[in-house]
Amino acid sequence: MKGVLSIIILSLTLLSCEKKVYTPKISPKSAEELLREQNSDINKNFAESSSENSDNNIINSNTEISDANSKTNQNILDEANQAKLEKNYTKALKLFLDVLDKEPNNTTILENIADIYIALKKYSDAIEYAEKILKLNPNNQFALILLANSYLEKNSLSIAMEYYKKLESLSPSFTIYYNIGVIYERQFKYLDALSYFEKAAKKTPNAEIYYSLAVISEKLKRDEQTIEYLKKSLKYNKHSLPTRRFLVKILLDSGKNDEAAENIEHLLKENKISDYQIAASIYKSQKNIKKAIEIYEAGKKLDGVNDDYIYNLGLCYEEDKNRGKLESLISEAKSMTLKRKLKVLLDKIKK
Numbered sequence: 001m002k003g004v005l006s007i008i009i010l011s012l013t014l015l016s017c018e019k020k021v022y023t024p025k026i027s028p029k030s031a032e033e034l035l036r037e038q039n040s041d042i043n044k045n046f047a048e049s050s051s052e053n054s055d056n057n058i059i060n061s062n063t064e065i066s067d068a069n070s071k072t073n074q075n076i077l078d079e080a081n082q083a084k085l086e087k088n089y090t091k092a093l094k095l096f097l098d099v100l101d102k103e104p105n106n107t108t109i110l111e112n113i114a115d116i117y118i119a120l121k122k123y124s125d126a127i128e129y130a131e132k133i134l135k136l137n138p139n140n141q142f143a144l145i146l147l148a149n150s151y152l153e154k155n156s157l158s159i160a161m162e163y164y165k166k167l168e169s170l171s172p173s174f175t176i177y178y179n180i181g182v183i184y185e186r187q188f189k190y191l192d193a194l195s196y197f198e199k200a201a202k203k204t205p206n207a208e209i210y211y212s213l214a215v216i217s218e219k220l221k222r223d224e225q226t227i228e229y230l231k232k233s234l235k236y237n238k239h240s241l242p243t244r245r246f247l248v249k250i251l252l253d254s255g256k257n258d259e260a261a262e263n264i265e266h267l268l269k270e271n272k273i274s275d276y277q278i279a280a281s282i283y284k285s286q287k288n289i290k291k292a293i294e295i296y297e298a299g300k301k302l303d304g305v306n307d308d309y310i311y312n313l314g315l316c317y318e319e320d321k322n323r324g325k326l327e328s329l330i331s332e333a334k335s336m337t338l339k340r341k342l343k344v345l346l347d348k349i350k351k
Helices: 002-021 031-037 067-085 089-102 107-119 123-136 141-153 157-170 174-186 190-203 207-219 223-236 241-253 257-270 273-285 289-299 307-320 323-332 336-350
Strands: none
Touching: 031 141, 031 174, 067 089, 067 107, 089 107, 107 123, 107 141, 123 141, 141 157, 141 174, 157 174, 174 190, 174 207, 190 207, 207 223, 207 241, 223 241, 241 257, 241 273, 257 273, 273 289, 273 307, 289 307, 307 323, 307 336, 323 336
16 A cells, blocks of 8 residues: 555656656747848848849849949948947848838848848738748749748748748758757648658757657657657757756656656756655656655755655655654654654654
């Protein structure tokens, strides 16, 4: 009966901490990350933005700009660029819009206006200017990326997917595959998400992609595959505490307590009370009471210790028949309810 009770106590402890162990989450890549990966040719320096005509920088052919005006525009663009670098987006936006009035088909200016709206999280405005760019150049990847990400941020998943699929056809990359996977995950199409994350992993294997694959595998209730992906993720970043915490959670769910205990030792360095409680519970379930007590006592010094934590330590003292330590817990207990519960454990030792 006592063995059954111990199992029940462990189960309750782990259930109470389950949400604290780790709730995995996948976040999409930003437009900036997409552009950086695509090695965009967009000229952010504007040294040539008003003097060159190209697919990415089209000056209105119906507008005659004198040398003097062109020089004035360049001065404004230089000032706008500097303001943008300094993240003074309000000033930069006003300056870019001023020049756009004179050069309405200048895609470099349109790109920067859209980019500023992204930085300001004004996604509807970003979409408006990105669509203007696509009218000038339907395959402009900068505009496609901004549109894809803006609709993703607005949670318009179907529209975002259309733009990502076009980007995939033009220039498939790790980040494009990754964000398509994110959309499928949000649409609860986990097999499709898994497929695209696997494509991303083949492009650029790293800790993040294997972590994301683990998240999807868990949703598909594939514990062994989840564990495999988490271990791969840790090979690329062995210091990742969120990944380690996620691995511990899956190992516990799979009944692999010994392996969970090995991994949770890494987590104790973060000094989270929930990690100490889970680690101690694991050792207690393995009948390693001395180790469980050691961990409980170390965690007792941390912030966030509650009556349940102290009671679980008391259970360990009771099982270890350590009257002195249990009496100390009783004297330290602040609530009468906890004192009474601990005295019950002390009485069991006396008997």
